Amino acid sequence: MPARTGREYLGGLQAQEREVWLRGERVKDVTAHPGLANGARAIASLYDMQHDPALRDEMTYVSPTSGDCVGLSFLIPRTRQELERRRTMMLRWARSTCGMVGRSPDFMNVTFAAWAAAAEYFAQNRPEFGENVRRYYEHIREHDLTLTHSLINLQRSRTVSGMFNLEEGTALRVMRETDAGIVVRGARVLATLGPLADEIAVYSPRLPQLTERHSPFAINFAIPCGTPGLKFLCRESFDLGRSRFDHPLGSRFEEMDSIVFFDDVLVPWERVFLLGDVDLVNRTATTTHSSAHTAHQGAAKNIAKCEFVLGVALLMTETLGNAHLPHSEERLAELMLYTELMKACMRAAEADAQPDAWGVMCPAPLPAEITRNLFMTAYPRMVEILQLLGSSSLMIIPSETDFQSPLAPEIEQYLATDAAAARDRVKLFRLAWEIAGSAFGSRQVIYERFFASDPLARARALNAIYPKGELMERVREFLGPSA
Ligand SMILES: Cc1cc2nc3c(=O)[nH]c(=O)nc-3n(C[C@H](O)[C@H](O)[C@H](O)COP(=O)(O)OP(=O)(O)OC[C@H]3O[C@@H](n4cnc5c(N)ncnc54)[C@H](O)[C@@H]3O)c2cc1C
Secondary structure, eight states, X not given: OOSOOHHHHHHXXXXXXXXXXXXXXXXXXXXXXXXXXXXXXXXXXXXXXXXXXXXXXXXXXXXXXXXXXXEGGGOOOXXXXXXXXXXXXXXXXXXXXXXXXXXXXXXXXXXXXXXXXXXXXXXXXXHHHHHHHHHHHHHHHHHTOOEEXXXXXXXXXXXXXXXXXXXXTTSOEEEEEOSSEEEEEEEEXXXXXXXXXXXXEEXXXXXXXXXXXXXXXOEEEEEEXXXXXXXXXXXXXXXXXXXXXXXXXXXXXXXXXXXXXXXXXXXXXXXXEEESOHHHHHHHHHHSOHHHHHHHHHHHHHHHHHHXXXXXXXXXXXXXXXXXXXXXXHHHHHHHHHHHHHHHHHHHHHHTOEEOTTSOEEOOHHHHHHHHHHHHHHHHHHXXXXXXXXXXXXXXXXXXXXXXXXXXXXXXXXXXXXXXXXXXXXXXXXXXXXXXXXXXXXXHHHXXXXXXXXXXXXXXXXXXXXXXXXXXXXXXXXXXXXX
């Protein structure tokens, strides 16, 4: 089956009955629910880009097994050119959502591409697991499936530092093995895109490490979202059912976060990729380099988001007529700095890419990972800059219906600026408010702070890969021999 269209993606969601709950009600059809449907449409539009005659070559490649054109984020890059080609495709997707859809399907596609190439890693102690991961990757590539993932266990208590205060009855664990597969029970967070995905992948984050006593919790598998016993509990939707004018982002890009309950869910053996092997589970992301590949995907999203926020800031200052004032230039320059730093890291990750043990062209881990650490603090600051630039204009945002009310003449007259008609000014600042102050925008800030793990864990990750020796040696040489 070739790369899917948006319609096929939506049809797939409808065809697979799943248990999704939102505001106390079971959602019958996620593609029609007012809180979810526009988010589903946003993902559908990504799939449609694969069939746009002007983009098809950029978005797809020829499958090595079926000969069909399949989504390019499934490509296992063997050369720098292929890595760049994959980035061009991912950046095209990210720009089309203004960088506001963090979990577009390419995130998981690059993960499974890295894992399939490194199938021997999964096969080390159980040869069948290597075959499982290879076959699963082909399955999702040939069917162009959308995956969500959930790595973190819910915790009853945070008395122990880190994420592995794992308790029976809460954390997801293997209950028993049967001839058909493993039975798992527990709760995981946070499956972004969960209700809008075809399948869910469950594995562990690489940063906090499991210990031997955690083996019942050490798992890596993927199953359809409609598997019996699987339940998704959504947060409230930030698509408030308003117009594109009123909520330009929430009305388009609600990707939804969900808690996932596993109520004695049977995972068939062919969908198990690791089981009980703490060491292999802990090292999966670093040894297979899936973490560098997902950082590369995330950097494309970050670039698109930086560019979009900078574009909004430039239009804000142009509209208000203060673009030339020193305080505006200082703030705009800071946004330019983040945008260009992000691009420079992306370029460095590609320029210094090296083939790994499995012949996969791997983005250089250091500049790739730095894009994650940087964005945890840069994005909240970018949002703060929009607030500082916008000031009261972020509150001068009457709704679309106000323009049809008896006050319309006053609005048209008094809200115009030298550079913009009232309607254009309000439209722009409603967008700025959605980024800088709305529920949708606040969730984006929380997302960027935490989606790639908590800040302490990320700092430790950077420490772990930074080449420190040479720098210390240089200082030692400067200090001279010890007395
Ligand atoms: C919007 C959003 C979407 C997400 N989407 C996904 C997804 O799709 N899939 C997925 O698997 N996960 C997802 N996540 C979850 C994400 O992986 C976790 O939020 C992240 O790993 C951090 O874990 P935590 O929230 O439990 O934070 P915690 O571990 O509770 O940390 C909270 C804060 O406490 C600090 N802290 C922790 N320990 C200490 C200590 N010992 N001393 C001092 N300070 C400490 C941390 O630095 C942090 O600032 C998402 C998260 C968010 C917010």
